[in-house]
Amino acid sequence: MQCLEQIGEAAGARAVASRILVAALILPLLAAGPAQAYYGGACPPPKKLAAGACVTACPGGYEDRGRDCVYRNQSR
Numbered sequence: 001m002q003c004l005e006q007i008g009e010a011a012g013a014r015a016v017a018s019r020i021l022v023a024a025l026i027l028p029l030l031a032a033g034p035a036q037a038y039y040g041g042a043c044p045p046p047k048k049l050a051a052g053a054c055v056t057a058c059p060g061g062y063e064d065r066g067r068d069c070v071y072r073n074q075s076r
Contacts, residue, residue, distance in 0.1 A: 043067070 043054035050062050050069035058069035 043049050047054040047056055048058060048064070048067055048069050049055075050058055051071070055069070058064045061072060061074055062069035063072050
């Protein structure tokens, strides 16, 4: 009987170890996010944020809102 208990304990330890391994591999991927995520005001002072890039002036089709440019659909 003692042998069967040891097998159960070993299987339980392997299950816990596999859960820890999966968590260690997946959690950093979930926290990574985009490589170059820019948010309003994240560009250096003379530049503005437009479509995820820092630009000096808003491109055509974008409305200037100070620190960022907002896309405006021209087809309406």
